[in-house]
Amino acid sequence: SQTIHQWPATLVQPVGSPLSLECTVEGTSNPNLYWYRQAAGRGLQLLFYSVGIGQISSEVPQNLSASRPQDRQFILSSKKLLLSDSGFYLCAWSTETGISGYTFGSGTRLTVV
Amino acid sequence: GENVEQHPSTLSVQEGDSAVIKCTYSDSASNYFPWYKQELGKRPQLIIDIRSNVGEKKDQRIAVTLNKTAKHFSLHITETQPEDSAVYFCAATKEAAGNKLTFGGGTRVLVKP
Numbered sequence: 001s002q003t004i005h006q007w008p009a010t011l012v013q014p015v016g017s018p019l020s021l022e023c024t025v026e027g028t029s030n031p032n033l034y035w036y037r038q039a040a041g042r043g044l045q046l047l048f049y050s051v052g053i054g055q056i057s058s059e060v061p062q063n064l065s066a067s068r069p070q071d072r073q074f075i076l077s078s079k080k081l082l083l084s085d086s087g088f089y090l091c092a093w094s095t096e097t098g099i100s101g102y103t104f105g106s107g108t109r110l111t112v113v
Numbered sequence: 114g115e116n117v118e119q120h121p122s123t124l125s126v127q128e129g130d131s132a133v134i135k136c137t138y139s140d141s142a143s144n145y146f147p148w149y150k151q152e153l154g155k156r157p158q159l160i161i162d163i164r165s166n167v168g169e170k171k172d173q174r175i176a177v178t179l180n181k182t183a184k185h186f187s188l189h190i191t192e193t194q195p196e197d198s199a200v201y202f203c204a205a206t207k208e209a210a211g212n213k214l215t216f217g218g219g220t221r222v223l224v225k226p
Contacts, residue, residue: 032212034213042218042219043202043216043217043218043219044157044202044216044219046213046214049213090156090157094212095212098208098212099144099145099206099207099208099212100145100212101147101149101159101162101214102147102159102214103159104156104157104158105156106155106156107155107156109154
């Protein structure tokens with residue numbers, strides 16, 4: 001069966017520090033991968049999605065970047081965090097073919113101080 | 114692009130009563146509509162979905178209806194229980210969108226015992 005792992009679960013970082021969040025999927029090949037951000041009490045904002053290694057699409061201009069160095073690995077990064085980067089970050093995957101619902105990772109709660 | 118509106122933003126019901134959440138979408142080509150439940154501090158989880166070739170789908174106490182002409186779909190929860198308290202998100206996508214889900218803003222449901 002397929003599983004998705006996301007870490008760390010919580011993170012407190014000072015303004016201006018770098019960020020790296022990692023997400024891996026097991027039990028499937030060529031998944032579509034997604035990074036979402038959820039501000040406190042708010043909806044789900046798509047940040048990046050990827051349909052293959054090295055293929056990243058950005059949905060909103062921001063202080064963040066994403067990379068997909070391996071088929072089942074998706075990384076969210078920032079060189080210098082801003083206070084506004086605080087939120088709940090969720091990785092998700094879906095099958096590469098057709099349309100289907102996502103399976104989300106357990107999320108990373110990032111607080112920038 | 115697609116735009117999904119969700120109402121109400123909060124919903125309080127008495128245990129045993131029914132709850133209904135409504136979503137409208139803008140892109141008539143959208144053909145897949147999942148619903149997610151997110152408990153406090155947890156990841157969103159897919160609870161039910163419907164495709165455009167079906168008008169209604171049921172799974173125990175939850176059901177989803179779709180009106181393609183009016184471009185709206187609804188989630189119905191019957192015989193609500195305290196464990197139904199959560200935030201519910203609707204979403205929409207189409208094949209040409211590469212399985213990128215557009216989410217509604219969420220509905221916070223509180224079931225009072």
